[in-house]
């Protein structure tokens with residue numbers, strides 16, 4: 001699938017709404033293995049994204065992705081802000097060469113991993129971004145792929161971020177950043193369908 005400005009705006013709107021709806025749940029997940037702020041952090045970020053997109057009315061995909069990245073970096077804070085910000089910034093950079101979604105997400109995931117140094121199985125958002133990117137390359141991203149990726153974080157021991165301080169005690173809990181990333185890609189499926 002090729003990403004257009006219009007599709008991107010419905011994607012990010014859908015994601016923003018979902019994050020705002022699930023803010024408390026995301027923070028509850030984070031209170032189990034972190035500091036309990038992930039939902040609040042991200043809700044603040046997507047609210048800023050919506051304000052920025054409304055105020056600036058970007059005229060192309062690259063500009064819209066860049067604005068999103070800036071809003072997330074400046075408003076989310078914590079670990080997730082720079083990570084999500086980097087992902088959107090990498091998509092923005094790549095979008096001047098290609099708008100093929102699989103390519104954009106390949107760049108985003110590489111940026112995430114470079115920034116956070118997380119590998120597959122470290123119980124982070126990367127455990128969702130990697131399989132989703134792979135599925136998009138094969139043109140078979142489905143809700144099942146996303147749900148499985150999110151659920152895969154539950155039995156893992158956290159190796160990165162605050163949850164890693166818990167060591168084995170992080171076992172048995174979903175990673176909050178994986179859950180919010182799951183919302184991002186569910187939102188993509190909704191936007192794709194429109």
Ligand code: ADP
Nearest residue numbers: 038078079080116118124125160161176177178
């Ligand atoms: P903080 O941990 O600073 O309070 P958040 O609670 O907003 O930040 O975000 C936590 C999420 O960030 C985790 O659930 C995890 O998915 C993600 N995360 C943390 N560190 C890393 C990392 N090094 N690489 C990838 N993702 C990470």
Ligand code: MG
Nearest residue numbers: 034035037038
């Ligand atoms: Mg937190």
Ligand code: MG
Nearest residue numbers: 035037078079
């Ligand atoms: Mg925090």
